[in-house]
Amino acid sequence: MQALAGHAPSYEKALSAISGHLRAFLKRRLYSRPQDVEDLVQETLLAIHQKRHTYQSDQPLTAWVYAIARYKLIDHLRAHSRRVSKHDDIDDWAEQLWVDNDNEARDASRDVHQLLSELPDKQRLPIEHTKLQGLSIAESAQLTGQSEAAVKVNIHRGLKALTQKFGVTP
Amino acid sequence: MKTNDLIAMLATEASATPTVSPLRRCAQATAAGVAISLALVLTIWGLNPELNALAYTQAFWVKVAWLVLTCIFAMPVVMHLARPGIAAGKGVWGVAAALVGMAWLALMQVAAVDADTGMQLMMGGSWEVCSASIAALSVPLLAALLWMLRGMAPTRPALAGASAGLLAGAIAGLVYSLHCPETAYAFLAVWYVAGMAVMAGVGALLGSRLLRW
Numbered sequence: 001m002q003a004l005a006g007h008a009p010s011y012e013k014a015l016s017a018i019s020g021h022l023r024a025f026l027k028r029r030l031y032s033r034p035q036d037v038e039d040l041v042q043e044t045l046l047a048i049h050q051k052r053h054t055y056q057s058d059q060p061l062t063a064w065v066y067a068i069a070r071y072k073l074i075d076h077l078r079a080h081s082r083r084v085s086k087h088d089d090i091d092d093w094a095e096q097l098w099v100d101n102d103n104e105a106r107d108a109s110r111d112v113h114q115l116l117s118e119l120p121d122k123q124r125l126p127i128e129h130t131k132l133q134g135l136s137i138a139e140s141a142q143l144t145g146q147s148e149a150a151v152k153v154n155i156h157r158g159l160k161a162l163t164q165k166f167g168v169t170p
Numbered sequence: 171m172k173t174n175d176l177i178a179m180l181a182t183e184a185s186a187t188p189t190v191s192p193l194r195r196c197a198q199a200t201a202a203g204v205a206i207s208l209a210l211v212l213t214i215w216g217l218n219p220e221l222n223a224l225a226y227t228q229a230f231w232v233k234v235a236w237l238v239l240t241c242i243f244a245m246p247v248v249m250h251l252a253r254p255g256i257a258a259g260k261g262v263w264g265v266a267a268a269l270v271g272m273a274w275l276a277l278m279q280v281a282a283v284d285a286d287t288g289m290q291l292m293m294g295g296s297w298e299v300c301s302a303s304i305a306a307l308s309v310p311l312l313a314a315l316l317w318m319l320r321g322m323a324p325t326r327p328a329l330a331g332a333s334a335g336l337l338a339g340a341i342a343g344l345v346y347s348l349h350c351p352e353t354a355y356a357f358l359a360v361w362y363v364a365g366m367a368v369m370a371g372v373g374a375l376l377g378s379r380l381l382r383w
Contacts, residue, residue, distance in 0.1 A: 012181035019173055042176050047383070049180045051323035054192065054253045067255035071325040075382070 019045055021062075022069055029073060036076065044072045115162055123158030126151045192322060196249055199318035203311035203338070207345045210307055215349040229353035232275075236358065237344045240268045240366075244337040248315065251330035252322035258329070265336065269363060276359035292356040300350065300357075304365030305372075308335075308342030312373055316380055324381050331377015332370045339366030 022041045030037050047068050055064050112132070116124045122144070129140035130151075141148045211217075224230045243264030250256045280288035294300075315334035324330035343362050352358070 008181045012177055015177040015180060016174070019177060038173060042173055045173070045176060045180065047323075049183070051254070051383070054323045056192075056253070059253075059256060063255035064253070065255075067325050068323065071254065071323075 015045060015048070018048065018065055021065065025066060025069055026073060033080070036080075040069075040072060040076055043076070044069045047072055116158075118165075119158045119161060122146065122150075123154045123161070126155045127158045130155060192249060192252060195318050195321060196245070196252075196315075199314035200311070200341070203314035204341060204345065206310035206314075207307045207342055208348075210310070211345050211349050215303065215346070218349050218351055220351060221348065224351065224353070227353065229355075230347075232355075233353050233358055234344065234347060236268060236272055237340055237347065237362075240265055240340040241337060241344070243268060244333060244340055247333045248319070248330065248337050251326060251333055252319050252324050254323050254325045258333070272355060272359045272363070275355040279355045288356065291354040292360055294352040294354060294357040294361075296350065296352060297357070297361050300346075300352065300361035301365040301368065303349075304339060304342045304346050304362060305368050307345050308338035308365070308369045311338035311341050312369060312376070316373070316376060319377070319381055320383075323383060324377070327381035328374045328378040331381055332374035334377065335369040335371065335373020336366050338373065339369035342369070 019041055022044050023037060026037050026040050026044075027034065030040065048065065051068065055061070116127060119127070125144050126137075126140045126146070129135040129143060130137060135143070137148050137151050140146075141151045144151065146154065218224065243261045245261070247258050247261035247265065250259050250261070276292075279291060283291070312335055315338055316331065319330055319334060343365065352361075
């Protein structure tokens with residue numbers, strides 16, 4: 001009551017105490033969106049401050065505070081559900097959005113395999129292993145039975161051959 | 171912003187606690203609405219020339235008492251719904267009892283006479299304009315009450331708006347009694363109640379939009 005009579009330190013103390021209760025109250029009810037709790041605590045504190053003239057000493061303070069918190073919570077959830085309903089899940093559109101890129105990628109990979117198929121296996125396999133499948137030189141060496149040095153040389157030669165043939169730098 | 175910073179900031183404004191009593195605001199709003207509504211009924215509708223004679227009949231005073239009772243019950247409901255954390259209270263039952271009571275009186279009245287007379291009682295001489303007049307006269311009242319509620323903190327805006335609409339309709343019914351010659355219970359239970367119900371609906375719609383905070 002002193003807090004409402006304009007005594008700043010006790011008002012601040014009362015708001016701090018209320019904010020603790022609010023945080024607990026809202027945390028229990030917003031468990032699916034814990035990142036919103038602090039926002040809502042602040043929003044409720046602001047509402048309490050703006051509407052403090054509606055509190056009268058004949059009613060329990062907790063009922064008043066929690067009624068405001070509940071109101072703000074419902075408001076928040078309603079606004080959130082509106083946002084969700086307006087929010088178009090990108091997965092629904094993935095097919096249309098990415099379809100061009102998929103084709104491009106598929107075309108490109110077809111081109112690459114066609115080009116590589118013209119190289120001898122000892123050059124083609126190391127290039128496929130290291131450049132397309134993401135294996136290391138050592139792994140490629142193990143798979144092809146070549147030495148690591150030979151793998152490096154063959155990759156280099158293979159790429160050089162492709163460059164010469166098609167006039168593009170890889 | 172950190173919550174503690176917000177609290178500190180709010181605390182610096184602590185001295186500015188507004189001290190307007192809700193009751194006073196409500197009384198001011200109602201008085202303003204009644205004044206406008208009265209002016210309207212006197213200028214546009216006109217005073218019932220037989221009001222003097224009507225005032226000597228018992229039915230007229232039952233009507234006035236019924237409307238006053240409805241107002242008395244509805245007023246605290248509006249006041250309660252204006253503040254967070256308070257139930258609407260027993261006033262709701264009072265309003266319901268007043269409405270059901272009038273419906274009961276109307277039924278008794280109609281049951282006591284033959285069908286034609288009953289119909290005549292219900293339709294009176296002005297049923298076409300009654301509900302619409304009450305609704306029109308309650309517009310300034312509803313506006314004033316919604317303004318009052320906006321300054322408060324209704325946590326159930328639609329319900330608060332509906333109760334304000336009902337109260338506005340009941341007060342408008344009283345104001346309209348200065349013009350309206352009807353006193354049959356059957357007439358009141360249908361057309362007066364219809365006017366109030368329409369305003370309660372309008373109040374609920376407006377409340378859910380205008381009373382957000």
